[in-house]
Amino acid sequence: MRRLTASVVLVTGCDDGVPFGMAATSCSAMCAEPPSVVVGVNRAASLHAPIWKGRAFGINLLGESDRDLVTLSSDGTRRGDRFAGDRWVIGDEGVPILIDAVMALSCRIDAEFEYGSHSLFVGKVADVRLGPGSDALLWRDGRFALATDPWSE
Helix, strand or coil: CCCCCEECEEEEEEECCEEEEEEECCEEEEEECCEEEEEEEECCCCCHHHHHHHCEEEEEECEHHHHHHHHHHCCHHHHHHCCCCCCEEECCCCCEEECCCCEEEEEEEEEEEEECCEEEEEEEEEEEEECCCCCEEEEECCEEEECCCCCCC
16 A cells, blocks of 8 residues: 555645644545545544534645645644644635645535545535645655656656
8 A cells, every 4th residue: 555656635624613634645536527536534533523514625735845734734732733824724615725735625525435444525626726836745655755747848
């Protein structure tokens, strides 16, 4: 499983105005019609209840300059610092959106499934925001990686 390369995202939700989030690689495009994504969230994670209760989530695709947010979002002792500063806005579905994300999606839950310890949430995309960067941060074999495009020049 460590060899499966995946984009690094911050999955976000809100509960009574309190933002929640986690770094994840368990997110994938689902289909184009309707535009949708699927994300896996452990039912024991603090983010699970806000997503389930709010019926919405955000997907914030991170770039190379966002490594610090991954570390911050993975440290349970720093939950209060995750959304500090002016890098965040509340998106159309009431979920936190990273202003300078490579891409940010606001999604409304359209379906959900339980499998093992996780819930799989299928989100219908309600809003898309494209950020300034285009080099998505990847996770491969237990560490950060970047995609290289030899045909870009």
